[in-house]
Amino acid sequence: xxxxxxxxxxxxxxxxxxxxxxxxxxxxxxxxxxxxxxxxxxxxxxxxxxxxxxxxxxxxxxxxxxxxxxxxxxxxxxxxxxxxxxxxxxxxxxxxxxxxxxxxxxxxxxxxxxxxxxxxxxxxxxxxxxxxxxxxxxxxxxxxxxxxxxxxxxxxxxxxxxxxxxxxxxxxxxxxxxxxxxxxxxxxxxxxxxxxxxxxxxxxxxxxxxxxxxxxxxxxxxxxxxxxxxxxxxxxxxxxxxxxxxxxxxxxxxxxxxxxxxxxxxxxxxxxxxxxxxxxxxxxxxxxxxxxxxxxxxxxxx
Numbered sequence: 001x002x003x004x005x006x007x008x009x010x011x012x013x014x015x016x017x018x019x020x021x022x023x024x025x026x027x028x029x030x031x032x033x034x035x036x037x038x039x040x041x042x043x044x045x046x047x048x049x050x051x052x053x054x055x056x057x058x059x060x061x062x063x064x065x066x067x068x069x070x071x072x073x074x075x076x077x078x079x080x081x082x083x084x085x086x087x088x089x090x091x092x093x094x095x096x097x098x099x100x101x102x103x104x105x106x107x108x109x110x111x112x113x114x115x116x117x118x119x120x121x122x123x124x125x126x127x128x129x130x131x132x133x134x135x136x137x138x139x140x141x142x143x144x145x146x147x148x149x150x151x152x153x154x155x156x157x158x159x160x161x162x163x164x165x166x167x168x169x170x171x172x173x174x175x176x177x178x179x180x181x182x183x184x185x186x187x188x189x190x191x192x193x194x195x196x197x198x199x200x201x202x203x204x205x206x207x208x209x210x211x212x213x214x215x216x217x218x219x220x221x222x223x224x225x226x227x228x229x230x231x232x233x234x235x236x237x238x239x240x241x242x243x244x245x246x247x248x249x250x251x252x253x254x255x256x257x258x259x260x261x262x263x264x265x266x267x268x269x270x271x272x273x274x275x276x277x278x279x280x281x282x283x284x285x286x287x288x289x290x291x292x293x294x295x296x297x298x299x300x301x302x
Contacts, residue, residue: 004085004122007109007197008064011089012045014107014204015062018091019047021208022060025215028053031060036258040067042085046261050268054100054219058093059264065257069112073254082120085111090248091207092265098231099221101132101139101180101214102238104265105207106248107200124196125187127162128207129170130214131180131238133231134223134283135290137302139214140181144296146210147184150202158199162186167293172241177291179241183210187247230284232271239270 001009019031029052037043044063049055064087074081088108095102107126114120130143144163151158166185171178184203189196242249242265252262278284286302 003193004087004109004111008087010201010204011087011107012062015045015047015060015089018208019060021212022049022055022058022093025212026052026054029055034261036261038065038067038258039256040065042066044258044261046258046264048264052096054095054097054215056094056096057268059091061090061261061264063088063261065255067255070254073251079112082115083113088126089204090265094235094267095215097219097221098133098223098227099218101130102235102267103131103211104129107204108248121190122193123188123190124193124200125189126200126203127166127183127185128203128210129166129180129183129185132290133234133287134227135181135287135302136218137299139217140296141299142213143183143210146206147203148297150206151184153202154195154199159184164293170241172237172245175237175240177288178293179238181290181296182293229271230278232269233273233276234287235267235270236272239266242266
């Protein structure tokens with residue numbers, strides 16, 4: 001079996017594991033699956049859950065596509081227009097309760113080829129990050145702790161390096177704030193692909209361990225319309241990041257991918273209120289103090 005086929009098979013199994021785990025956790029809604037084909041080759045499986053007991057909207061997507069790299073995308077990647085192969089799994093979950101964080105993870109593999117079909121370059125990218133609305137320190141630390149453990153299995157420098165990369169990547173420059181409280185992020189990992197694949201598998205397998213306990217802990221927290229309104233405002237920032245900065249979204253649109261699958265990351269409801277500023281001593285103001293890089297595992301208070 002070719003290496004890229006091994007990676008593709010793992011991503012398909014990861015999609016199955018995550019979607020089954022989240023469906024069982026919700027207990028009401030079930031994922032609907034949409035199988036699609038890419039116009040140049042390959043395709044994917046989009047799985048969407050909506051209007052559940054816990055999850056308002058979410059997606060767990062798998063894709064494996066190939067074709068000729070578009071000129072615009074090749075220019076952004078500082079490479080030539082050549083054949084490519086890309087596979088990955090992407091997860092975005094927007095819970096109904098504002099007390100449960102939105103979560104995202106994405107792991108992907110890319111190959112680019114010489115004219116004779118041999119591999120010109122190949123790399124892994126991905127990560128996972130947490131976006132709370134009403135943050136709880138124990139939740140943030142749990143998410144980071146699980147991902148640190150996954151990183152530490154492979155190299156002690158991975159977590160601090162990829163945590164910092166996550167803080168840098170998930171930054172909304174025009175708002176001067178991070179999208180959430182971070183996690184890990186890496187891109188263009190080209191050296192020792194077999195070892196890197198094992199690392200990616202550790203991270204992918206850690207996702208449900210990092211997120212499900214948070215959902216179980218917060219699913220019965222009380223909230224009202226005030227909290228839902230704040231959630232919608234913060235989701236607006238999530239939309240801004242995904243449409244302006246997110247590489248996966250831009251890659252999908254540039255390669256004329258399936259728009260519905262690409263934009264599944266957007267929440268069901270979002271809002272933009274002119275010049276909204278929460279009262280200084282409010283619970284909402286606590287979140288704003290969290291939207292900057294912090295050493296979460298050594299914090300003692302929000």
